[in-house]
Amino acid sequence: xxxxxxxxxxxxxxxxxxxxxxxxxxxxxxxxxxxxxxxxxxxxxxxxxxxxxxxxxxxxxxxxxxxxxxxxxxxxxxxxxxxxxxxxxxxxxxxxxxxxxxxxxxxxxxxxxxxx
Amino acid sequence: xxxxxxxxxxxxxxxxxxxxxxxxxxxxxxxxxxxxxxxxxxxxxxxxxxxxxxxxxxxxxxxxxxxxxxxxxxxxxxxxxxxxxxxxxxxxxxxxxxxxxxxxxxxxxxxxx
Numbered sequence: 001x002x003x004x005x006x007x008x009x010x011x012x013x014x015x016x017x018x019x020x021x022x023x024x025x026x027x028x029x030x031x032x033x034x035x036x037x038x039x040x041x042x043x044x045x046x047x048x049x050x051x052x053x054x055x056x057x058x059x060x061x062x063x064x065x066x067x068x069x070x071x072x073x074x075x076x077x078x079x080x081x082x083x084x085x086x087x088x089x090x091x092x093x094x095x096x097x098x099x100x101x102x103x104x105x106x107x108x109x110x111x112x113x114x115x116x
Numbered sequence: 117x118x119x120x121x122x123x124x125x126x127x128x129x130x131x132x133x134x135x136x137x138x139x140x141x142x143x144x145x146x147x148x149x150x151x152x153x154x155x156x157x158x159x160x161x162x163x164x165x166x167x168x169x170x171x172x173x174x175x176x177x178x179x180x181x182x183x184x185x186x187x188x189x190x191x192x193x194x195x196x197x198x199x200x201x202x203x204x205x206x207x208x209x210x211x212x213x214x215x216x217x218x219x220x221x222x223x224x225x226x227x228x229x
Contacts, residue, residue, distance in 0.1 A: 033215060045159070045207060045220040091159060095215065102214045103149065103161040103172060 006107035023092030120221035139208030
């Protein structure tokens, strides 16, 4: 069975601080995909990044960066120089690729509050 | 940029009533999904749909739920006899191929009284 654990329920930081959101996953699939989605207070789910299990390169997109480590089954997300607009719930998700549908299994989310 | 749309944005219904939630996936996408999120909780998979049939469903997706693609653009979720515990945000998502990024609609907030 697939499982995603986001141990941090809530994080509060002051603007311009760096913050890392942790994600640990479990899967028996040899090929799988990891995702991060952002859910701002307005409620929609905004796609941030997708990684496949064969690509362990870290990725940077502006102030966002992701650290994928298969050895520890982790896919952590760092926001550098956080801003108030980063306040949201962030979900890590996992999908397999064993044929059929590839449903997303979500973690419980981490609520990030960035204070001015 | 293409996006998934959902209607209505908010639906209020009485317990026992039938509701239909509507979604228009991104036009060249082939895989369609419904998820739900009870307030303050995680997003849970309900059902996936490909080639005009259900490809996978969760334990939540019992006999009171059904999905349909009535035409070339819409994808609907029907709840036949709503219960109080069906109150949640329902998200539609679509992807171009199976193991691909799923793009979510803005959600329909269902309130069952």
